Amino acid sequence: MSAAENSGGGSVDYIQHHLTNWSVGEGFWTLNLDTLIVSLMLGALIVFAAMRVGRNLQVGAPSGFQNFVEMVLDFVDKQVKDSFGGKDNKLIAPLALTVLVWVWLMNFMDLIPVDLVPAILHGVGLEHFKLVPTTDINTTLAMAGVVFLLTVYYNIKVKGVVGYVKMFLFHPFGKFLIPVNIIMTAIEELAKPLSLGLRLFGNMFAGELVFLLIALLSGAATLGAALLIWFPLQVVLDLGWLLFHILIITLQAFIFMVLTIVYLGMAHASEDDH
Amino acid sequence: MNITVTLIAQMIAFVVMIWLVNKFLWAPLSAMMEARRQRIADGLSASERGKHELKLAEERAVQIIKEAKEKATEILAQANARSNEIIDEARNNAKAEADRILSGARAEIDREVERAKQELGKQVAELAIAGAERILKREVDAKAHEAALADLVARI
Numbered sequence: 001m002s003a004a005e006n007s008g009g010g011s012v013d014y015i016q017h018h019l020t021n022w023s024v025g026e027g028f029w030t031l032n033l034d035t036l037i038v039s040l041m042l043g044a045l046i047v048f049a050a051m052r053v054g055r056n057l058q059v060g061a062p063s064g065f066q067n068f069v070e071m072v073l074d075f076v077d078k079q080v081k082d083s084f085g086g087k088d089n090k091l092i093a094p095l096a097l098t099v100l101v102w103v104w105l106m107n108f109m110d111l112i113p114v115d116l117v118p119a120i121l122h123g124v125g126l127e128h129f130k131l132v133p134t135t136d137i138n139t140t141l142a143m144a145g146v147v148f149l150l151t152v153y154y155n156i157k158v159k160g161v162v163g164y165v166k167m168f169l170f171h172p173f174g175k176f177l178i179p180v181n182i183i184m185t186a187i188e189e190l191a192k193p194l195s196l197g198l199r200l201f202g203n204m205f206a207g208e209l210v211f212l213l214i215a216l217l218s219g220a221a222t223l224g225a226a227l228l229i230w231f232p233l234q235v236v237l238d239l240g241w242l243l244f245h246i247l248i249i250t251l252q253a254f255i256f257m258v259l260t261i262v263y264l265g266m267a268h269a270s271e272d273d274h
Numbered sequence: 275m276n277i278t279v280t281l282i283a284q285m286i287a288f289v290v291m292i293w294l295v296n297k298f299l300w301a302p303l304s305a306m307m308e309a310r311r312q313r314i315a316d317g318l319s320a321s322e323r324g325k326h327e328l329k330l331a332e333e334r335a336v337q338i339i340k341e342a343k344e345k346a347t348e349i350l351a352q353a354n355a356r357s358n359e360i361i362d363e364a365r366n367n368a369k370a371e372a373d374r375i376l377s378g379a380r381a382e383i384d385r386e387v388e389r390a391k392q393e394l395g396k397q398v399a400e401l402a403i404a405g406a407e408r409i410l411k412r413e414v415d416a417k418a419h420e421a422a423l424a425d426l427v428a429r430i
Contacts, residue, residue: 030278050299057306094296142284
């Protein structure tokens, strides 16, 4: 009941406390250390698992973990092939796989009880720790930004600089509304990474918030008879939201991956396809 | 919740992650899966080829058995003909030999009969002469029957 410890400042303080990053630096030059550490640890976990699987691959009779990895890989490959058709791109599939696995793992941190890790680290002396990297807008916008830069790169690579500029000039309304076209296309192109990053951030942030609110149920109640009602309710609600959230984190990771593939696939479409 | 330099750090981390995942997971695994696909395809085509060869071999075996049967029949017929021939030949030889032996025996018998006849004739004559001598010694004067005796001796 670590919520009780914080309840001196009320629920708002509790929530705000949980939504503050462990960071160093000021203003723009702030590094959210919790976000970086957790995401890098999860990344290291993926790479470690990948190396373990990759080191002794069984062509004949794969077993256990390799089967699972192959299944995921096949799934991602199918998604990429569905969007890209015959167009060959060696980068997209590993990119999509990275997005799926990494985002899913980072989202998964949401399922860890909200007070557990902060409470443990509080004992070590850390005031704030946000466990879920995807509830940090920097993470989601960073990935969306990389995807955006890649779409720009592939747009120019496939269509050429002239083709890319033409896309801004003559799309979507034809050559008579060039100023409108520029604005429309710019908004469209910028909306893609923004919506991509904000969607994931929003979902995870809201999910985390719901967990915090559920955690507040019995935390807000003082020790006594009321706890007998609120505590079971909290358990039931927490379990329900947990189960539902398994679906959400998977869905959000999947959506992020699919949209990444789709945006890059659109970047690969030549002028004639428009 | 502000956008900070964390964003840039995360972007770098993301790019490095993509690179690492590609290097350690995607590239080896997809290469392996491609190799497996190839192996399965090879296996399937090999089994297909094996099936085809089996069919050909079966056809050939049937052909060979058929030929062997024909040849066996032929050999059997030849053997039968030859055995008939041999039997015929043996029979003919035996017949010829039998005829030869028979005719030899007949000739021998004839000669024996002739000789016996002659012997008998001689003995009859001797007997007749002996008998005649006995009779004649008593009753017939040698002189008186000289002519008759001479005649008799001459006839025998």
